[in-house]
Amino acid sequence: MITTREGSRHVTVRVPAKVNLELNVGPHRADGYHDLATVFHAVSLYDDVTVEPAADWEVVAAGPYAEQIPLDESNLALLAARRVAQAGGVDTPVRITIDKQIPVAGGMAGGSADGAAALVACDALWGLELSRPQLDAMAGDLGSDVAFALTGGTAIGSGRGESLAPVLARGSYHWVFAISEGGLSTPAVYAECDRMRGRRRIAAPEPSDDLMAALRSGDPQALGSALSNDLQEAAFSLRPPLRDLLAAGLEMGALGGVVSGSGPTVAFLAADAEGALDLAVALAAVGSAPEVKRATGPAHGAHVLSHEMTRGR
Known part of the structure; x- marks a missing residue:
């Protein structure tokens, strides 16, 4: 196990909301999900997620949708932080502060965005330098939209939506x-x-x-x-x-x-x-x-x- 390097204070990550330009829902699968073919498009509505060393694991909410954020173990940002700690052999808990500007339960992947932000923030805070395939794998395990929140831009999602391929797209x-x-x-x-x-x-x-x-x-x-x-x-x-x-x-x-x-x-x-x-x-x-x-x-x-x-x- 390793502990946080001396002097580390906080990392803030900004992460976008998404809209599905197209969402084609296939048959119901044995695992309870559906096969999807979707085109994700990231938009300039953002959450800012800050992580810092703390005495215990904690989620703090701010912003206009703060009261709608779960602060318990079901929070995707907290699950993501624990996943990074496990992967990196880190034994230092973090406080996660979510400045919630993306609507909650609005179909814009706000919770998934926070999970993606926590992956990036904890990796940077602890200086782990995890590879992109490692982060993508953790994101896919956390939820169908988390991997896209890491990537942004415009992309095709398949499987449960977690398998991504870039889209040739022009314009804003x-x-x-x-x-x-x-x-x-x-x-x-x-x-x-x-x-x-x-x-x-x-x-x-x-x-x-x-x-x-x-x-x-x-x-x-x-x-x-x-x-x-x-x-x-x-x-x-x-x-x-x-x-x-x-x-x-x-x-x-x-x-x-x-x-x-x-x-x-x-x-x-x-x-x-x-x-x-x-x-x-x-x-x-x-x-x-x-x-x-x-x-x-x-x-x-x-x-x-x-x-x-x-x-x-």
Whole structure:
């Protein structure tokens, strides 16, 4: 076992939210998951996760969604920190402070993002220099979206979503996120999707040619038309007002819209920054959603924001 090097104080990592530009859900697997073919896209809504040596393992929450973060052993950032400690033979606990700016249970992988940030932060704090394959393997074990939060950008996810391949994509895109009050349980949305499908035979999922072509072209109009999500109807079934919210955004000029992941956040694509501002103002004005945020994508994956060391005398 090793202990933290003298002088280590804290590391802060910034990590992005994501939107699924496309989410194709395949058959139910024996392990309880579904085969997926999804296209992840990181956006400029961020959590900052800080780790520092402490007397005991601890999670502290800050930010507008602090009260919604679990502070017990179920927290993905805490699980990630313990995983890195085990891999590196470290016996020093850490305090994890999460500045929560990504909506919780909103279909934007906020919890997974924190797990990815903790992997990077603890590796840097303890000076372990774990390889990227090691971090990716730990991320995949923690959850389907954690690996993408490490990577960022735009990528195809397969398997449970944890197996990633880069996408040839051009351009930068302007997004408006309409955030509904109260989250949706991911397992509940998948279960509703299964119920609605009944006994229908489901083909193996794969990314659509239209979406791949849109990303290669960098054309926002084409991308807006290609957005899709197999979980969307299930989310509408569990939260009917989401259907009206999506329709409202499209009527207000969005190039396209889609429920993000398992919802209930609805992501709208705008033509440019001015269009995104106009759409955000319009959605807020009519009260279509309790909260509206703007962001751009693609964004970088989890990266060290600050690494403060105070050397011993």
